[in-house]
Amino acid sequence: MRSVLKRIFSSASLRRVLLVRVALPVLLILAVILSAGQALVSNFIEQRMQRDLQLVARAVYLPVSQALERNDLEQMQSSMAALFGMTEVYGAYLFDAEGQPLISFGVVNPTQRQAEDALQKTLAGEFEQYEQIRGRDVYSFFMPMFDEVGQPNGLLQVTRRHRDIDQQLLRLAYGSWGGFALVSLMILFILVWTHQRAIGGPLNRILASIRRVEAGEHEHRADVYGPTEIRQLALGLNGMLDAIQQAEAREEEQRLAREVIAERLRQTETLAALGQLSAGVAHELGAPLSVVDGRASRLQRRLESPQDLRELEMIRQQAARMTSIIQQLLSYGRSSRARPRQLDLEALLLRAQALIAGEGYKIELQSGPSAMLSGDSLSLEQALINLLRNACQACPQGPVRMAWSVDEAIHLTIEDAGPGIDVAIRNQVFDPFVTTKTPGEGSGLGLAIVKRIVEEHGGRIRIGDSELGGACFELTFPLAKTQENNHV
Incomplete structure (x- = not known):
C-alpha cells in the first residue's frame, strides 16, 4: 500500500499533494470535531425540547389538580384546552385513578392498557418516555394527581411528536454540515490561492529560470524573493549556476594555459632544435663565408673597375650579415656558462x-x-x-x-x-x-x-x-x- 501511495504522489503536483496530505487530514479532523459537537448539541436540544414540554405540563398541573379534586369538569376542560393550545403540545390527556379518560385533546388517544401501565409507573413519581400511540411516535411526560390525603386520584399526560424533535435535529445537522461544506470550500480555495501566490508562483518562476538557462542563457539568474525556503532554493540555484560558470571559466583558463604551455613547449623544442642546427650551421657555413669574404677582399685589391668593386663590396656586406645572423643564432641558443x-x-x-x-x-x-x-x-x-x-x-x-x-x-x-x-x-x-x-x-x-x-x-x-x-x-x-x- 505504501509503495502504491509513493508511486501516486511521486507523479502528483505539489498542489495535489498539499490538498491530499494537508487539507484532507485537516478537514477530516474538523469533520470528526463537528460530528462530536453536533452529537452534544443534538442531545442538548432534545433535552431542552423535553424540558419545555415538562414546564408546560407543570404550569397547568395545579389548576388541573384543584379542578379534579373539586370534580369541576368545566375548569378541567378549560385548563386542558389551554394546555393543548400551546405549540409544543401534540396531545393532552387526563385520566382518573382507574385509568379511565376524563378529558382528551389530541389527534389520537392512548389506549386503556397504556393508561393503566402509566398509572402503575407514576406510583414512583412523574416520568417520561418515548412511545407509540396508535402508530404515532411521541414523547410523553406523565404527572400523577393526588387528593388531599395524598392518595393518587388521577394522571396527567402531555405528549409531543417525536417528529418535531427529529426535524429540529435534522435542521441542525443540515445547517452544521452545510456550513462545514462552505467552510471547507473556503479553506480549499484559500489554500489553493495562497499556494499559488506563496509557493506555486515562485516555484514556477524558478522553473522558468532553469528552462532559460537550459536554453542557453547561462548568464541568467533566478529572482530571490518569496518565503525563506523559496529564497534559499533560488540562492542555491544561483550559487550552483555561478559555481558551474566559474568551473567552466577555470576549465577555459586551464585549456588556454595548456595551449600556451604546449605552444611554449613547441617553441622550446623548436629553439632547441634551432640551437643544435645553428651550431652545425656555424661549423658548416663559417669556413665557406670566411673564404667568400677573403676572396672578395683579394679581388677588390686586384680589380680597378668601380662597378666590380661595388659588387664585391656588396658581397662582403652580405657575407658579414650572414656571419652576424649565425652568431646571433649561436648566442640565442647558448646560455652563459661563465661563473657569476x-x-x-x-x-x-x-x-x-x-x-x-x-x-x-x-x-x-x-x-x-x-x-x-x-x-x-x-x-x-x-x-x-x-x-x-x-x-x-x-x-x-x-x-x-x-x-x-x-x-x-x-x-x-x-x-x-x-x-x-x-x-x-x-x-x-x-x-x-x-x-x-x-x-x-x-x-x-x-x-x-x-x-x-x-x-x-x-x-x-x-x-x-x-x-x-x-x-x-x-x-x-x-x-x-x-x-x-x-x-x-
Whole structure:
C-alpha cells in the first residue's frame, strides 16, 4: 500500500499533494470535531425540547389538580384546552385513578392498557418516555394527581411528536454540515490561492529560470524573493549556476594555459632544435663565408673597375650579415656558462657606452647611485649593446639616454626619441624572429637574446613610453648579496 501511495504522489503536483496530505487530514479532523459537537448539541436540544414540554405540563398541573379534586369538569376542560393550545403540545390527556379518560385533546388517544401501565409507573413519581400511540411516535411526560390525603386520584399526560424533535435535529445537522461544506470550500480555495501566490508562483518562476538557462542563457539568474525556503532554493540555484560558470571559466583558463604551455613547449623544442642546427650551421657555413669574404677582399685589391668593386663590396656586406645572423643564432641558443661574479653597475654601463660609441652611436649616460650586481659581464654587455643599438637605429639623430636608480633592486632604463613600439605588439617583440624593422634590416633575435640574458640574471624587462617621445626599456635586476645585506 505504501509503495502504491509513493508511486501516486511521486507523479502528483505539489498542489495535489498539499490538498491530499494537508487539507484532507485537516478537514477530516474538523469533520470528526463537528460530528462530536453536533452529537452534544443534538442531545442538548432534545433535552431542552423535553424540558419545555415538562414546564408546560407543570404550569397547568395545579389548576388541573384543584379542578379534579373539586370534580369541576368545566375548569378541567378549560385548563386542558389551554394546555393543548400551546405549540409544543401534540396531545393532552387526563385520566382518573382507574385509568379511565376524563378529558382528551389530541389527534389520537392512548389506549386503556397504556393508561393503566402509566398509572402503575407514576406510583414512583412523574416520568417520561418515548412511545407509540396508535402508530404515532411521541414523547410523553406523565404527572400523577393526588387528593388531599395524598392518595393518587388521577394522571396527567402531555405528549409531543417525536417528529418535531427529529426535524429540529435534522435542521441542525443540515445547517452544521452545510456550513462545514462552505467552510471547507473556503479553506480549499484559500489554500489553493495562497499556494499559488506563496509557493506555486515562485516555484514556477524558478522553473522558468532553469528552462532559460537550459536554453542557453547561462548568464541568467533566478529572482530571490518569496518565503525563506523559496529564497534559499533560488540562492542555491544561483550559487550552483555561478559555481558551474566559474568551473567552466577555470576549465577555459586551464585549456588556454595548456595551449600556451604546449605552444611554449613547441617553441622550446623548436629553439632547441634551432640551437643544435645553428651550431652545425656555424661549423658548416663559417669556413665557406670566411673564404667568400677573403676572396672578395683579394679581388677588390686586384680589380680597378668601380662597378666590380661595388659588387664585391656588396658581397662582403652580405657575407658579414650572414656571419652576424649565425652568431646571433649561436648566442640565442647558448646560455652563459661563465661563473657569476660581482659587477660594478656604473663600470658595466660605461663599457657598453664605449663599445656602442665604436659603432658611431652617441649615448647620454646619467649617473646614479653606486650599485653592485651579480652576473656575467660579457652577457650583460651583449644585452645592453643590443638595446642601445636598437634605440640608436630607431632615432639616428638622437637623443638616446641611459640611467639607473636603486631601492630594493636595480632599475635601469634605456630611452629614445624614436617612433616607439605599438602597445599591441609589446608582448610579442621579445619572441624570436619578431621585429619591427623592415625586412632585411633585422633578424628578430636581438630582443629575444636580451630577454634571455636578463631572466638568466634573475631580472625582468618591460617596455613603456619614454618622456623623450619614443620607447623606454626598463630592466630590473636584484642587488648583489653583499649590497643587499648592506641595505638591510
